[in-house]
Amino acid sequence: MTDRLKELESACKDYEEDLVLHYYGENSEADGKRVTEHLAACGRCRLFVDDLRRLLPQMAKSEEMPQSFWDSYYRETVAKLAEQEERKFWWRSWLVPAQGWLVPAFGTAGVVVLVIGLLFGKGNLDSFMERSPVKIPQEILVDSNQLEFFKSMDILESLDHLEQQDGTKSQPNSTTHTDRTRYYRGVA
Amino acid sequence: MDDPQNFGDEKLVALCQQGQKECFEILVRRYMTKAFHIAFDFTRDTETAKDLSQDAFMRAYANIKQFDGRSSFYTWFYRIVVNLCLDHARRRKRVSWQSLDDLGDEPGEQQQLADSTFAPDQEAIAGETKRKVNATLHGMPKKQRTAFLLRNHQGLSIADIAQVMKTTEGTVRVYLHRAVAALRQSLVEFV
Numbered sequence: 001m002t003d004r005l006k007e008l009e010s011a012c013k014d015y016e017e018d019l020v021l022h023y024y025g026e027n028s029e030a031d032g033k034r035v036t037e038h039l040a041a042c043g044r045c046r047l048f049v050d051d052l053r054r055l056l057p058q059m060a061k062s063e064e065m066p067q068s069f070w071d072s073y074y075r076e077t078v079a080k081l082a083e084q085e086e087r088k089f090w091w092r093s094w095l096v097p098a099q100g101w102l103v104p105a106f107g108t109a110g111v112v113v114l115v116i117g118l119l120f121g122k123g124n125l126d127s128f129m130e131r132s133p134v135k136i137p138q139e140i141l142v143d144s145n146q147l148e149f150f151k152s153m154d155i156l157e158s159l160d161h162l163e164q165q166d167g168t169k170s171q172p173n174s175t176t177h178t179d180r181t182r183y184y185r186g187v188a
Numbered sequence: 189m190d191d192p193q194n195f196g197d198e199k200l201v202a203l204c205q206q207g208q209k210e211c212f213e214i215l216v217r218r219y220m221t222k223a224f225h226i227a228f229d230f231t232r233d234t235e236t237a238k239d240l241s242q243d244a245f246m247r248a249y250a251n252i253k254q255f256d257g258r259s260s261f262y263t264w265f266y267r268i269v270v271n272l273c274l275d276h277a278r279r280r281k282r283v284s285w286q287s288l289d290d291l292g293d294e295p296g297e298q299q300q301l302a303d304s305t306f307a308p309d310q311e312a313i314a315g316e317t318k319r320k321v322n323a324t325l326h327g328m329p330k331k332q333r334t335a336f337l338l339r340n341h342q343g344l345s346i347a348d349i350a351q352v353m354k355t356t357e358g359t360v361r362v363y364l365h366r367a368v369a370a371l372r373q374s375l376v377e378f379v
Contacts, residue, residue, distance in 0.1 A: 017365040024339060026346050026361070051372055059321050059371070060341045062225045063234070070220065077216050077242045084246050085209065 012038070012045050019045055023052045197261040204252045212249050219262065220245075222342060223269050229337045230273035232322060240276055244269040263351040266338065270352060274330055317375065324374035328367055335360050336367035 015038055021027045022035045039046055192200065192214055203211040223244055227237035247268050248255075255264055325333050334353060338344045339360075346364070350357045 016369060017361060020365045020368045021346075021361060023368075024346075024364070048372075052368065055372065055375055056340055056368070058317070062228060062341065065224075065234075073220055073224065073238060073242070074217060076238075077220065077245050078213055080242055080246055081209070081212070081216075081249055084250065088250075 012042060015042075015045055016048070019048055020052065023049055023056070198257065201252065201255060201257070201261050204249070205255070209249075212252065215248075215261070215265075216245050219265060222262075223265070226266065226269050226337065226342055227273055229341045230270075230277060230333075236276065240272050241269060244272050247272070259351045260348075263344075263348050266342075266344070266348075267352045267354075270334055270338070274334070277326075277330070320374055321371060324371050325367075328370055331355075332363045332367040332370070335363035336371070339364055340368075 015035065018027060018031055018035045019039075022032065022039075027035060039049065192203070192211055195203075195211070195214070197215065197218075200211045200215055204215070220241070223241035224237055227240040227244075228234065231237050231240065244265065248265050255261070325336070328336075331353065335349055338349045338352060339346065344352065346357050346360050349360045349364075353360065
C-alpha cells in the first residue's frame with residue numbers, strides 16, 4: 001500500500017492534466033501525440049491512466065430506474081407544467097366559467113349606465129353643447145371709443161408736420177399744436 | 189405531415205416559443221432521464237432529484253421565450269438543472285453548518301454528518317467506494333464537482349461544459365483535472 005501511494009504521489013505532475021484529458025478524449029491532436037509518446041515511456045503515467053479507466057466509469061454508474069418511474073415522472077412533470085400555465089393565466093379560469101352570462105351582463109350594465117347618463121346628465125350635456133366660443137380676456141379687448149380716440153390721435157400727430165410746413169408761409173397762432181394735443185388727450 | 193417527435197431541439201424550441209406547449213412535452217420526454225441523473229449525481233436522493241429536475245423543466249418552460257439560441261437547448265437546460273442543484277446544496281449546507289456549530293469542531297463528527305446529509309437514500313450507495321467517492325465529491329469546490337459530474341457522469345464535452353458553466357474551456361480542463369486528482373487520491377486504498 002505504501003509503495004502504491006508513493007507511486008501515486010510521484011506521478012508526472014507535468015502530464016497529469018493531459019492524462020485526464022487523454023482519458024476523456026479531449027486532448028488536441030498535438031497534445032494527444034505528446035501524451036501517447038510519454039505514456040509509452042513512463043510506467044507511472046500508464047498506471048495513472050489505468051486507474052482512471054478502472055475507477056471513473058464505476059463512479060458514473062447511475063441507478064437504473066424502472067419504466068414505471070419514468071412514466072410517473074413524465075405525467076407529474078406535464079401536470080406541473082399545466083398547473084404553472086394555469087397560474088400564469090389565472091384570469092382565464094375566471095373568465096371561462098363566466099363566459100355564458102358575462103357578455104350579456106356586461107352589455108346590460110353598459111346600457112343602464114348610458115341611459116342614466118343621458119337622463120341625469122342632460123343639463124350638463126346641454127351646457128357643454130351650448131358653451132360660448134373662446135373667451136377673450138377683457139384686458140385684450142379694445143373698446144370702440146378707445147379705437148376712435150387712437151385714430152384721432154394719429155391725425156393729431158400728423159398735424160405737427162402740417163404746421164411745420166405751414167409755419168414758413170403764415171404767422172403762428174396764439175395756441176400751439178402741442179397745447180391742442182394736450183387738450184385733446186385730457187378730454188379723452 | 190412531419191411527426192414533431194422527430195424534430196430537432198431547435199425546431200421544438202421555436203414552436204414552444206410560438207405557444208405550442210405539446211412541443212415542450214416532447215423535450216421533457218427527451219431530457220428527463222439526463223435531467224434526473226444530473227440532479228441525482230448532485231443530491232444522491234431520488235425524490236430530491238426528481239423535484240429538482242422537474243423544477244428545472246418548469247423554469248425552462250417559463251423562460252423559453254428568453255432562450256435566444258446562442259447556445260444549444262441542452263446546454264441552456266443543463267445550466268438550469270445545475271444551478272438548481274447547486275442552490276439546493278447551498279441551502280442544505282447552510283443547515284448542516286448550523287448543526288455542526290451545535291455539535292462542536294471534531295473533524296470526525298463533521299465528516300460523519302457531512303456524509304449523512306448528502307446520502308439519505310441508502311439504497312443508492314453501493315458500498316464503501318461509492319461512499320468515499322460521494323464524500324470526496326461533496327467535499328470539493330462546487331465548480332470542480334460540476335465540471336466532473338458533467339464530463340464523467342453526463343458525457344458532456346469540455347466545450348459544452350464551458351457553455352453550461354459560462355467559463356472558458358481552459359478553466360474547465362483545470363477543474364476536471366483537479367477533481368479527478370482529488371478523487372483518485374481519496375480512492376488510493378481501493379486502487
